[in-house]
Amino acid sequence: MKMKSPQVLMECLLEQGVDTVFGYPGGTILNIYDEFERSGYKEKIRHILTAHEQGASHAADGYARSTGKVGVCFATSGPGATNLTTGIATAYMDSSPVVFITVNVGENLIGKDSFQEVDITGITMPITKCNYLVRRAEDLADVIREAFAIARSGRPGPVLIDILKNVTYEEVDYRPLPVEQHAAHGRLAAMLRRASHDLKTPEPDHGDIQKLLDMIAASQKPLVLVGGGVIRSKGAVPEFRKFFETLNAPVTSTIMGGGACPGSHRLFTGMIGMHGSHASNFAVDQCDLLIAIGCRFSDRVALDPATFARNAKIVHIDIDRSEIDKNVKTDHHIIGDARRVLELLNQGMTPHDYPEWKEWVFSHKEVPLKKDDILHPHEVLETIQAVTGGDAIITTDVGQHQMWSAQYYHFSRPGQLITSGGFGTMGFGLGAAMGAKMGNPDKPVVLCTGDGCFRMNCHELATVEHYHIPVITVIFNNQTLGMVRQWQHLIYGERYSQTDLDRGPDFVKLANAYGIGGARCATQAEFEAALKKAVASGDPWVIECAIDKDAMVHPMVPGGAPVTDFLLD
Incomplete structure (x- = not known):
């Protein structure tokens, strides 16, 4: 026609x-x-x-x-x-x-x-x-x-x-x-x-699958590292969970792999890398077999490629052959879609257990979190978790709030954490939150952002209000470019060049100007009350949280250093 x-x-x-x-x-x-x-x-x-x-x-x-x-x-x-x-x-x-x-x-x-x-x-x-x-x-x-x-x-x-x-x-x-x-x-x-890209994903080599099964059988201290490739691969997460539970070994994650392993799972050690947990970073340093699935070994994960997993045989599973040996040299690799590779591995897997290894890994505890009259970042995330029943989709911008979100909100499913992991885009969060809510109208969507990032995308409040997209924006307001200030504090001799945000706007008044409800909180109790009100309203809201200007993301490893060289514990 x-x-x-x-x-x-x-x-x-x-x-x-x-x-x-x-x-x-x-x-x-x-x-x-x-x-x-x-x-x-x-x-x-x-x-x-x-x-x-x-x-x-x-x-x-x-x-x-x-x-x-x-x-x-x-x-x-x-x-x-x-x-x-x-x-x-x-x-x-x-x-x-x-x-x-x-x-x-x-x-x-x-x-x-x-x-x-x-x-x-x-x-x-x-x-x-x-x-x-x-x-x-x-x-x-x-x-x-x-x-x-x-x-x-x-x-x-x-x-x-x-x-x-x-x-x-x-x-x-x-x-x-x-x-x-x-x-x-x-x-x-x-x-x-x-087409310049092969649209048919190749079948994984069955010999490569068997070789990994043999390496697992010979290992005493295996560690599983999951990345965004498992999230992107349709149907891979159930196969992944079956795999690591049968292996019964510690599991760590890149930020893009958040939700592949439930954050509350007994085998989960937390995020790895620059702001990775002690358990994750010490585990990757001492494991004898690292099974990395759908990750790129970026410079925020393998900060010093020469020493990363230095005691381990490294196995890389990825759909993209160009990622193999690009950042970290591997001992074995399997090319294929994560779901299919894991499906084949699960067919040959037998139950394992590594009690001494797990006891050692999980003996590396984090610093106890503060509880006092000041509103701390972890309290904000813990409250979001409690009020939404852990069901909220979390979108973030980039910086300290992004790392706090990855550390303290226990993601339980794929697509629950939406963040700019590779490009690190300030201004990503509010647009992403709108898209997530349009695609998931029955799920609560919370944007966790910083005062610096929110300035870059706050004009989209006009879109949120006009289409009545009930996104709840939580601003971690420390009146500074927090992550940059943290680097300046630790590495640049406390020379805080151009990072203070001692200026407007008043975020609550800004929200009101767009016809959106707003609240300002300085304590955990105030934040909990405001969040409950926002969730119950079914409307878009902006909640500003007064965070200590010197609050930092713990732990921290400086760029280019071995993952166990913690600059900040």
């Missing part, structure tokens, strides 16, 4: 099961936005108009991470498209499947420095799994279908589609094609085969 390109786009989104799009219109993309109104697609696909394109990018990312679906984001050309780049890079670093759709200037204006022209495909090439410039209307449907397939397949990630404006005026033949028929569709199948 004949239809205009914008209608083809909408029909393709419906083919993919898209129910929500986050975006911001502009001149070049108006034909697509007009289709929402002209053809009634707004009744089939919710469009959330954010306050800024970056907010839309993070919202689509938060939606994707919390639902396991592909997020979708729209923007216009030029500054609209470049405002997405931070969000695209954030999704890329954390392997989040988002399709970004932009519209550029027309073919006759390309390359002429036209108004709001930018080479967004060139700009985003290093931070996307794949990107496209659509010059012909007849290519549009198959490009969209391929983009979604690439975004969700293998190691997930963001894909960008840039469409020339003249294409959005054109009429083209369109035939509906359900997702399950894509691989058999001649032209699309050929495009998929030519």
Whole structure:
């Protein structure tokens, strides 16, 4: 059937099961936005108009991470498209499947420095799994279908589609094609085969599986390290839990692996690395076998690669061959999807136990937490846990509050912690919280942020209020850029250059200005009362928590040092 390109786009989104799009219109993309109104697609696909394109990018990312679906984001050309780049890079670093759709200037204006022209495909090439410039209307449907397939397949990630404006005026033949028929569709199948990324995850080598089982049988002190790859792999978490419980050995996690092993589990040692627990860091230093599943060995985990797991044989399980031996040299590796690898391991696993090893690992206790009249960070997280029954999805920005959230909130399921782990994006949290709540309307969503981070995204309160998205924002307000100040205190001789935030706004008044409830708390009792009120209201809220300016994240290992060289205990 004949239809205009914008209608083809909408029909393709419906083919993919898209129910929500986050975006911001502009001149070049108006034909697509007009289709929402002209053809009634707004009744089939919710469009959330954010306050800024970056907010839309993070919202689509938060939606994707919390639902396991592909997020979708729209923007216009030029500054609209470049405002997405931070969000695209954030999704890329954390392997989040988002399709970004932009519209550029027309073919006759390309390359002429036209108004709001930018080479967004060139700009985003290093931070996307794949990107496209659509010059012909007849290519549009198959490009969209391929983009979604690439975004969700293998190691997930963001894909960008840039469409020339003249294409959005054109009429083209369109035939509906359900997702399950894509691989058999001649032209699309050929495009998929030519795609720069292999869409078919290889079957793990069964010999490699047996070798790991033999290494486990020979080990006396094994440690399991879980990363975000287990969270991203559909169906991997149940297999992972079966694996480590049969192994019956200590389990540690990267920040992106939060929720793969329940935080309250008897085998869980906590997070590993720069702000890892004593038990985790001492365990990785003394284990004789490290089984790392779906992690990158980043510089926040393996701070000094030369000494990381120095007494162990290191086994790396990952879907992406390029990650093997990139940061840490391994003794054995298995390439494959985490779910399938774990499924095969579980078929050959026999029960184990390491009582002496576990007793030694768990003998490394953390410093007792303070309880007095001051509101401490751990009390904020413990209260959120208690009031929400541990059911809340937690989104964060980046800094001290991010580490406190990872340390003190016991995540019990995948997709419950949504944070910018790889790119470290300040301003990520509120957009991500909006997306998470849109994708999970029955779950409480709490944004944990700092006063510095919240300044970068607080304009999205307009979006929260307009669409009545009941996100509860908890601001850890220490009137400083806390993590930077912590480094300045410990490493830079207490020279606090440009980190004091001794200025506005009044966050409660800011919330009220947007028509949102607000509260200010200085004690645990005040915070508990405010949080209960916010949860019961079913409305968006902003709760400001007065935190000690010198509160620090404990423990801390300086960058580049062995993981047991604690600078701060």
